[in-house]
Amino acid sequence: MKRKTSYPRLWCRDWYSVFTQELKHIFSDSGVLIIFFLAGLAYPLLYGAIYSKGSVDDMPIAVVDNSCSRLSREFTRGLDATRELRVSCLCANMAEAESLLKGRKVKGIVMIPSDFGDRIVSGEQGTISTYADMSSFLYYKNLTMGVNMVMLDEMHRIQASRLAEAGYDEHRISQFVQPVRYEENLPYNRSFSYSTFFLSAVLLLVIQQTMFYGMSMLTGTMREENRSIAIMPKRLNGRGISRTVSGRGAAYWLIYMAIGIYVAVLVPNLLGMPQNCRFGEILVLLLFYITACVVFSLTFSSFIRHRETVFVLFLFMSPICLFLTGFSWPESSFPEFWKLFSYMFPSTFAVRAFINMNTAGADLSMAGPQLAALSVQTIVYYITSCMLSKAETLLEK
Secondary structure: OOOOOOHHHHHHHHHHHHHHHHHHHHHOOHHHHHHHHHHHHHHHHHHHHHOOOOOOOOEEEEEEEOOOOHHHHHHHHHHHHOOOEEEEEEEOOHHHHHHHHHOOOOOEEEEEOOOHHHHHHOOOOOOOEEEEOOOOHHHHHHHHHHHHHHHHHHHHHHHHHHHHHOOOOHHHHHHHHOOOOOOOOOOOOOOOOHHHHHHHHHHHHHHHHHHHHHHHHHHHHHHHOOOOOOOOOHHHOOOOHHHHHHHHHHHHHHHHHHHHHHHHHHHHHHHOOOOOOOHHHHHHHHHHHHHHHHHHHHHHHOOOOOOOHHHHHHHHHHHHHHHHOOOOOOHHHOOHHHHHHHOOOHHHHHHHHHHHHHHOOOOOOOOHHHHHHHHHHHHHHHHHHHHHHHHHHHHHO
């Protein structure tokens, strides 16, 4: 007498069949393997190597002092005293300074006009012009920060001198010049390191992007070969969508949990980045994030019809997803459209949680809003991926 297989056992057997079949498809496609393993493992280290130094100190600049006054000489000495800048050349004119900049002997130019000293002495506003080598953002940052710090210091000194000449005592002068005392403190990035600032956002974005592009490449290939992306045992006759979606997703989830631990835990340690939270907390974040990335990729890769479409998407979407994380511009200043648009991507919430936890030392409770958002994304994208898989099976009939 034939014994009937129970539904839970049948469900697990079908799920395992879909899971193993998806793994076979992944490991039989060399392009997908390159994206998943070569790009997923090498990109974080490549970015780390490019931005390994993180900051530029004593950047050489040229100063064109057309004023030749006491105030302009003090300003030049102030520039040379900053950590960011080093006055390597005092040029007679702009033509000489421009030739040094073109020859890459200096990375920036500060031009002090001829009327600078006279205007300051007469109580008018003086101007200073700066020109940066824009081949690197760090050169522009250093020149802008160095000049601004010296300018603020000179402004305070000039204001204090004028108040002293007007007969104010030292106490009153300090109240006028600096009515509110403040102390600059940058606890999470004291050296203004660009690697700490930039890589914290890039690392988790690599997980989402490589997963989506690899899955989309595989989907495009299957569509070009007239194969269905809704792989399921034929006996189900179009039913069993949940085991199909979860079985396919589990294959990517298994691979990317390993890649995620490498990217979020091992790479920051190799690059000497701040790690201010426990491994267990990062692991919980990865569980939420990678699960959301899987169903996100299953949903949107369903629209891919051709394998080469992935490369267009890569160039177009990666910078957008990076800036939508808010790592370089606060979310509160986003236009309403871009704020809502950013909620589509798991990286938006995961990167913010990762920066808060790994760099600033926040715990899981403080990352609660981001984890909740990832949970909502997981539910929504799981439903949409099931609906799209169902539509795929109906179109085949």
